Amino acid sequence: MAEYLAITQQTCSWLLAHNAVTSALYKAIENREVESLTKGEFAAGPLRLAGTTDGRFVSVWNKEYLSGTGHEAWGIIKLSGPFGLLSHLSIGQQVFERQIYVFNQRLQSLIIDSDFIHRSWPNGCQTCLAGRGTEARQFSICYFEGSPGFGALNAKAVIAIGPAHDFNVLQKEIARETEAMTPIAAAADGIIDTRRRPLIEAPAFHALREALSPARQHEFQFDKVSVSASFHHRTSGILPHETAFWSYDDWITKGALNDAQRAVLESDVLLRHPVRVIGPAGSGKTLLMQLLAIRYLRRAEQNQSECKFLYIVHNAAMAQTVSDRFRTLGAEDYFTNPIQNLKITTLAEFGRQVSGLTEAMVIDKDAQQTKLFQLTQVRDSLRKVLSENAEKVAASPLMSQVATNEDLFIVFAALIVTEISNAIKGRGLTDNEKGYVNAETPLSRLHGVLNTTERQIIFSCFKSYHAAVFEQFEMLDSDDIALTLAGRLRTPLWQLKRKKEAFDFICVDEAQLFNENERRIFPYLANGHASHTPIALALDDAQDLYAFSSAGLATLGIADVEDKNLPSNHRSTREIVDLAFFIIQQTTDLFSTDFPDFKSIEEAMVSSTHPLAAPPFIITCNDEQPSFGRFAVKQVQKLRASNVRQIAVVCHAETYWKEMLDAFTASGLPLHVLQQRGEKVAPDQPMVVLSRPAFVGGQEFDAVFAVGLEQGIVPPRIVDNVALASAVEQQVLREMYLVITRARYRYIALLNKGAIPNSILQAALTERKLSKSVVGAN
Numbered sequence: 001m002a003e004y005l006a007i008t009q010q011t012c013s014w015l016l017a018h019n020a021v022t023s024a025l026y027k028a029i030e031n032r033e034v035e036s037l038t039k040g041e042f043a044a045g046p047l048r049l050a051g052t053t054d055g056r057f058v059s060v061w062n063k064e065y066l067s068g069t070g071h072e073a074w075g076i077i078k079l080s081g082p083f084g085l086l087s088h089l090s091i092g093q094q095v096f097e098r099q100i101y102v103f104n105q106r107l108q109s110l111i112i113d114s115d116f117i118h119r120s121w122p123n124g125c126q127t128c129l130a131g132r133g134t135e136a137r138q139f140s141i142c143y144f145e146g147s148p149g150f151g152a153l154n155a156k157a158v159i160a161i162g163p164a165h166d167f168n169v170l171q172k173e174i175a176r177e178t179e180a181m182t183p184i185a186a187a188a189d190g191i192i193d194t195r196r197r198p199l200i201e202a203p204a205f206h207a208l209r210e211a212l213s214p215a216r217q218h219e220f221q222f223d224k225v226s227v228s229a230s231f232h233h234r235t236s237g238i239l240p241h242e243t244a245f246w247s248y249d250d251w252i253t254k255g256a257l258n259d260a261q262r263a264v265l266e267s268d269v270l271l272r273h274p275v276r277v278i279g280p281a282g283s284g285k286t287l288l289m290q291l292l293a294i295r296y297l298r299r300a301e302q303n304q305s306e307c308k309f310l311y312i313v314h315n316a317a318m319a320q321t322v323s324d325r326f327r328t329l330g331a332e333d334y335f336t337n338p339i340q341n342l343k344i345t346t347l348a349e350f351g352r353q354v355s356g357l358t359e360a361m362v363i364d365k366d367a368q369q370t371k372l373f374q375l376t377q378v379r380d381s382l383r384k385v386l387s388e389n390a391e392k393v394a395a396s397p398l399m400s401q402v403a404t405n406e407d408l409f410i411v412f413a414a415l416i417v418t419e420i421s422n423a424i425k426g427r428g429l430t431d432n433e434k435g436y437v438n439a440e441t442p443l444s445r446l447h448g449v450l451n452t453t454e455r456q457i458i459f460s461c462f463k464s465y466h467a468a469v470f471e472q473f474e475m476l477d478s479d480d481i482a483l484t485l486a487g488r489l490r491t492p493l494w495q496l497k498r499k500k501e502a503f504d505f506i507c508v509d510e511a512q513l514f515n516e517n518e519r520r521i522f523p524y525l526a527n528g529h530a531s532h533t534p535i536a537l538a539l540d541d542a543q544d545l546y547a548f549s550s551a552g553l554a555t556l557g558i559a560d561v562e563d564k565n566l567p568s569n570h571r572s573t574r575e576i577v578d579l580a581f582f583i584i585q586q587t588t589d590l591f592s593t594d595f596p597d598f599k600s601i602e603e604a605m606v607s608s609t610h611p612l613a614a615p616p617f618i619i620t621c622n623d624e625q626p627s628f629g630r631f632a633v634k635q636v637q638k639l640r641a642s643n644v645r646q647i648a649v650v651c652h653a654e655t656y657w658k659e660m661l662d663a664f665t666a667s668g669l670p671l672h673v674l675q676q677r678g679e680k681v682a683p684d685q686p687m688v689v690l691s692r693p694a695f696v697g698g699q700e701f702d703a704v705f706a707v708g709l710e711q712g713i714v715p716p717r718i719v720d721n722v723a724l725a726s727a728v729e730q731q732v733l734r735e736m737y738l739v740i741t742r743a744r745y746r747y748i749a750l751l752n753k754g755a756i757p758n759s760i761l762q763a764a765l766t767e768r769k770l771s772k773s774v775v776g777a778n
Helices: 009-016 019-030 033-038 089-106 167-192 206-212 214-219 248-253 259-266 285-303 316-329 347-355 367-388 390-394 397-404 406-425 433-437 452-472 478-489 492-501 574-584 598-604 628-641 654-666 722-740 759-766
Strands: 004-008 042-044 047-051 057-062 074-078 126-129 140-146 157-164 275-278 307-313 340-346 505-508 535-539 562-565 617-620 646-651 671-673 687-691 701-707 743-751 771-773
Touching (some): 009 019, 009 057, 009 074, 009 089, 019 089, 019 206, 042 206, 047 167, 057 167, 074 167, 089 126, 089 157, 140 167, 248 285, 259 562, 275 285, 285 307, 285 340, 285 505, 285 535, 316 340, 340 347, 347 367, 367 390, 367 397, 367 406, 367 452, 367 478, 390 397, 397 406, 397 452, 406 452, 406 478, 406 654, 433 452, 478 492, 574 722, 574 743, 574 759, 628 654, 628 701, 628 743, 646 654, 654 671, 722 759
Parallel strands (some): 074 157, 275 535, 275 562, 307 340, 307 505, 505 535, 617 743, 617 771, 646 701, 671 687
Antiparallel strands (some): 004 074, 126 140, 140 157
8 A cells, every 4th residue: 555645736736726636636545546556657637646666655746837857845645554644534535635735835835824723843843633624623634844955855845644633642653754754755756757657548546537527528518619520521642742732721621630630720729728739740730820820810800809819939940931831821911910910930039029139139030040059159168167177077977977978078068058048047046156056956957966066067167158158249148038038028017018019829839949938938928818828839749859857837837738639640651650659658758648549640651561661770880881971871872772862861979970961061962951940941852961850850851861879879878877867868769759750761770880779779679660781891
């Protein structure tokens, strides 16, 4: 039987507003349904339950309210034994509700209602009435609070026992339980980060699922729209190129939308709550967002009412692509119509305009170019700081590895960019080095795995970066723009102006590309006419390459978001799709109930018998080749001779980038080097595309060569820091998934002479998701 139940503070707050869920959760505890959580995870709506493999601890959390630091504030309930929650079943539910209330109050340092007869005791524990009913008021619960630093706690925690009658006995018992608080909180944090199989349609938790489902049931009971399966049935056989020039009316009437797209479109979900449209590449997220925008604008036009729609993209190339697509759909008039208006912009450009910044004050109008510049400057600053702090580097095994391993250096620099953004700038610590270095509570996942010496190096890197960008170049980076914009939007003046100047609806395309500082801005862009934030966010979490720290949307100000999952629409062979899902299911935070249903996506797949198709495989450069770059060119030339027209070479390892670039530039092949995500590639022209993983999102190729997936290279070897090594591996898994899903017919991993596949490819080989190929000297 489970001994302890841990619930995050924000989840306690959420449960207090959802009585039916709280009651069903208690029943699941009372009926011992939580015992099934040793082998799987409960997932319904935003609620998650999971346990340790030994069955002792169970964690409960709302995924939308996670802090993103890797360490949550936990309320811990003793379940078993004479002082456990289940010791008096007749009042168990009341006690559970009271404990949730206490956790929510005390984890926020708020006082307990005086009606609950709160008392403090000499040993530091506290008591209050166990419940609201006549019987429950004869009992008390006892709790003890621990702050960061107490017993090595990383965040505040509260542990509660009871109900019981005797105050003296409760005090003695809670003194013993306080020793368990730190290991339980650590186990609870670990449960969130551990990958498990979901409990799909298990008989346990039926009542809890029902309590979480009414909103979804209501959503599909259309009172104004009738969805006729016969009328809306998707027409099979419509190829992508046939729809390239379709208008909005074509998409609505010709039956090419799938059931999920049509349900979201016709149910007017944005009128009731925020929506997160989730789906892998090619599932139609962007199309759905655009159709939603036109639907609301047309309705406003018919009703002769005002409608302002904001469509946010990440960079200028994507803005141009989206604008062109809206023109094709027939929405160009809304660009200039002041009454029913459609504004397409990058967040960086919008922030620059609203904040009154000139172009000379920012690094680049394009957010993508700005972030690339930031990464380059951080790399330069990190090299400088490492060379100037030899003693500190020598004292840190991690920093010693960063200084001597170029592949690890490249990855670590990218993590520092995020750290500067979220933990330093986002928390207002730019002038407070001690506040960053000596913080007891982790400010981010990276911050939590670094010691104080390593944090000093990170902050020195920030100061060097800041001196170069802000003081030497006298420019603002994308975070400066986002924070400046946020400062303006949080003022009383904007609260008055937003009713007229802000927007009725907001769409954010590829939301995974925006960092936490940028995501916090989105709620302020709505005009406040609705009680919720009318925002739709389209994203594929698997393409969030630097998701080392990611707070829940509710934590960032977008509460009660509903997920809408679009089915996979992979225009790849079954073998490539199979490999892609094998890779992504190794991640800790993307493993969910949304397993690939090959029956439902089989129609969209390319036939494995297609003349150009071949199962995924690995080839290793042989000794006869003059260089790895020349070997890669030869493999591409062989495929082109087999009539494979569009080929991508994606370089996962920065170590090989220059060699690949030089070799393909000298090869005479029709080469296109991708410089940013969303860049246009002519779909009908034979060419070779060279790219880094971050830039291939949204593209499709006949074949993809992956370079650098070698043991010790990608992911780079990290010794004596398991948490960081695991996080870097998660990033590589996302990159690999993204790259694999770009391939229609062939996926080939290229290895250098003497290299062996990384552990991820090795696992795929073991599971026969790909094979090794022997290549001759010619």
